[in-house]
Amino acid sequence: MLARLIRPSLAAVRLPAMQMATFKTIKREPKTVNIYERHPRRLGTENALTHVTDKLMKQFDPQGVKMELMNPKSADRIKPGDIVQIKTTDGSLFTGLTMVVDFRGLSSNLLLRSKITKIGIDRRFKIFSPTVESVKIIRRATQKYTAERLYYIRGHKRLDVGDLEASVKKAAAKRKKFLFK
Amino acid sequence: MLYLKSLINCIDNSGALLVECIKVLRKSPKNYAGVGDKIVCVVKRARPIPNGSSITQKARKGEIKRAVIVRTKKEIRRPDGSYIQFDDNACVLINDANEPVGNRLNGVVAKEVRERGFTKVASLAPRVL
Numbered sequence: 001m002l003a004r005l006i007r008p009s010l011a012a013v014r015l016p017a018m019q020m021a022t023f024k025t026i027k028r029e030p031k032t033v034n035i036y037e038r039h040p041r042r043l044g045t046e047n048a049l050t051h052v053t054d055k056l057m058k059q060f061d062p063q064g065v066k067m068e069l070m071n072p073k074s075a076d077r078i079k080p081g082d083i084v085q086i087k088t089t090d091g092s093l094f095t096g097l098t099m100v101v102d103f104r105g106l107s108s109n110l111l112l113r114s115k116i117t118k119i120g121i122d123r124r125f126k127i128f129s130p131t132v133e134s135v136k137i138i139r140r141a142t143q144k145y146t147a148e149r150l151y152y153i154r155g156h157k158r159l160d161v162g163d164l165e166a167s168v169k170k171a172a173a174k175r176k177k178f179l180f181k
Numbered sequence: 182m183l184y185l186k187s188l189i190n191c192i193d194n195s196g197a198l199l200v201e202c203i204k205v206l207r208k209s210p211k212n213y214a215g216v217g218d219k220i221v222c223v224v225k226r227a228r229p230i231p232n233g234s235s236i237t238q239k240a241r242k243g244e245i246k247r248a249v250i251v252r253t254k255k256e257i258r259r260p261d262g263s264y265i266q267f268d269d270n271a272c273v274l275i276n277d278a279n280e281p282v283g284n285r286l287n288g289v290v291a292k293e294v295r296e297r298g299f300t301k302v303a304s305l306a307p308r309v310l
Contacts, residue, residue: 094310107262116308117288119252120268123310131261154268 053106060106060128069135070101070108070127077101080150081141083164084112086125087133094123095138095168097161099150110135113153114164120154138168182255183214183270188225190271192251193283193305196238197274199226200248214250216257217297220272222248239282240274246282248272249299251290251306265291265310273302281305 039048061067068074078084078101085095096112099122111124125132153159183189183202191197200222205214214220227242240246251273256266267289274282279299286305295303303309 092310116310119288121289121310122256122264122266124256124264126262129261129263131263 056106057128060130066127066132066135069137070103072101072103076137078110078135078137079141080148081143081145082137083139083168084110085136085138085168086110086112087136089131089133093165094125095164096121096123097150097153097164099153100148113161115160115162116165118163120160122154182253183220183250187270189220189222189248189250190269191224191240191248191274192271192286192288193273193281194285194287195240195274195283196228196230197224197226197240197244197246198228199224200246200272200274201225203245206247215255216250216253216291216293217299218250219275220248220250222246222272246274247276248274249279249294249297249302251294251302252288253291257291257293267291275299275302 057067068076069078071077078098080098080101082098083095084098085093087093094112094114096114098110099113100109100111102109102111106128107126108128109124109126111122113120113122115121127135150159153161184205185202187202189200189202191200202214202220202222204221205212206219206221208214208218222245224240224242224244224246227240228238230238230241249272250270252267252269252271254266254268254270256264258264271288273286276282280301284305286302286307288306289308289310290303290306292309294306295309
């Protein structure tokens with residue numbers, strides 16, 4: 001019913017052809033079409049997700065250095081209790097005791113704890129992130145821990161960390177002195 | 182995650198030691214304050230003023246002040262996916278022009294403080310993380 005009512009009114013409004021030609025037409029740039037890679041399943045791989053993660057892993061960690069540090073099967077892996085230094089692309093360094101090693105593919109992360117100006121700081125780094133420039137093990141764990149995840153060292157009288165940055169610097173200076181004696 | 186009645190350490194030399202949040206500024210009522218947010222607070226504990234001394238302290242017990250949060254126990258997520266969390270909640274008293282009331286800070290400050298426009302607070306800190 002409604003459509004029938006509107007139709008005649010529209011016809012009445014319609015402008016003559018002469019007038020319509022005066023409008024300026026906007027020039028549009030030619031449309032670009034993105035050409036994507038073929039779907040992994042069609043390439044013959046089993047799983048789309050593994051295909052993508054493998055590709056990204058090669059991009060972010062071409063030499064496999066980070067993988068060796070994180071993989072639980074490798075001998076040189078980072079273990080809870082190790083002191084690790086991480087350098088990020090903005091030029092800052094963070095030294096901390098490893099509380100948790102979380103191996104979960106591309107989003108593998110380390111939870112580090114340190115104290116700066118007597119305030120405890122916990123930082124979680126995604127190791128395969130391109131913002132993480134380098135990961136260095138400075139000192140292996142000096143004692144045996146009973147747990148895999150050392151959340152309990154926070155605020156512990158004996159086990160909690162001190163200012164690791166300062167102690168690492170001190171140790172380096174001591175070593176230097178010993179070498180040049 | 183700081184809101185009404187939260188007790189926060191004050192880390193500048195204004196004289197205030199412990200403050201209580203009474204209002205989170207410019208946030209919806211159900212929200213909470215994080216690093217870089219402004220609050221209104223009451224000074225609950227202040228450094229004692231010795232008798233007969235001429236030193237005038239900038240913050241006294243019972244005064245209402247504004248402050249900016251610089252550290253939180255709740256972890257902060259960074260754009261690159263990393264997290265940072267501190268062992269305590271801390272703030273710095275500021276004036277209306279977002280400048281610190283004191284002239285010295287003891288303790289680290291999160292990077293977000295500078296990003297939110299409190300450059301003077303960040304420049305006073307011994308370390309920005």
